[in-house]
Amino acid sequence: MIKNIIFDFGGVLMDWDPRYFFKTYFNDDEKMEWFLKNIAKDEWNAEQDRGRTLKEGTDLLIQQHPDWEKEIRAYYDNWTTMLNSDIPHNVEVLRQLAGKYPLYGLTNWSAETFPYALENYDFFKLFEGKIVVSGTEKMIKPDREIFDVLISRYHLKPEESVFIDDNAKNIATAASLGFATVHILPDTNLGEELRKLGVNF
Template sequence: MAVPPTITDVVFDFCGVLVDWQCRAALDGHYPKELVDAIVAPDDPYGFFDYEDRMDGGMLLADILPMVQADHGQDIADVFAYYIAHYGDALPSMVPGMETLLTDLRAAGIRTWGLTNWSSETFHFAFERFPVLQGLLEDTVVSGVERLHKPDAAIYELAQARFGLDPGHTLFLDDTARNVEGARTVGWHALRFHDAAQVRADLEDLHVLEGNEERP
């Protein structure tokens, strides 16, 4: 039987892992339902996710809005600008069980960190909405600030250097498969996140947490 690695550090993605992100929550009640349905659909004709992804890579809203206007007109550009200005409304809650999990990891002597694809102009909403996170994470690397982007190796290597991580003793959790693979390419252990119960069981299997029951 393989001996599990000794994990000293756990690095967390944010959206879909620590915090719930719902684009619709920022737009419902402010724009027609048909328009909101189109924006949040997987085949969104207005490309909100693509514009957000560019902001996650370091572009600023002032650079993006002319693109939206050119592609889809002023009305859609105004919707996108409203969405970014009210981004905190798209963060309705922390992911259930994750505050407790972070607390338990820190109590067990495990260092906890953040590594997120997020715009430099909207990331502040995460800590404003959920200030407990700032206390439970020792530091966070934000793609839009660094102008780097998961799953590129450079952003993991930057986090590794900044946090003082030993890759063989580092575990990364992300809900996106390509980001998990990106972490593995730089030698980190990495797991795809589904929910707090699943990751708690994985951590127990790795002897990072020893049989703790999830508290309410």
């Protein structure tokens, strides 16, 4: 029986993408994609999610690519523009679950930028502070260690919990630990998938 619901945030409840800023900045999709694939890579951003400071990450990338200093500095200077909006249909499911199930968050997110989302999107209050942030813990999904933090901190039994994420590697780790899972894809109906697992709301 499912007793606990755990949400990832980016791609599940929040629509974040650096393209929301850089599309206008470059006004050239090909150049934008080259920059995001070869300079400001996902792997680089993930290290800030793992706990490296924004300044350290920015300075390191500028050292490696000095010709792109202006664009690299623009990345975190305009981070709030990249956080486009919430994802309404999934947030609605979250609101329906509130009060019926304990809700938890497990997110790969920089400790420096997460407070902005926390302050500007009221649905985060529904988690009542039960959120594990990778940048604060200095560990990151899909590594098992951050799942262990969630489990031990909140005394969760994976077999009584469902984990929701848009990243297949994170889903695989959760499943290996015994969690029921919902892999969010563009056409996923979250409410339907949860009901299939026996979640009633």
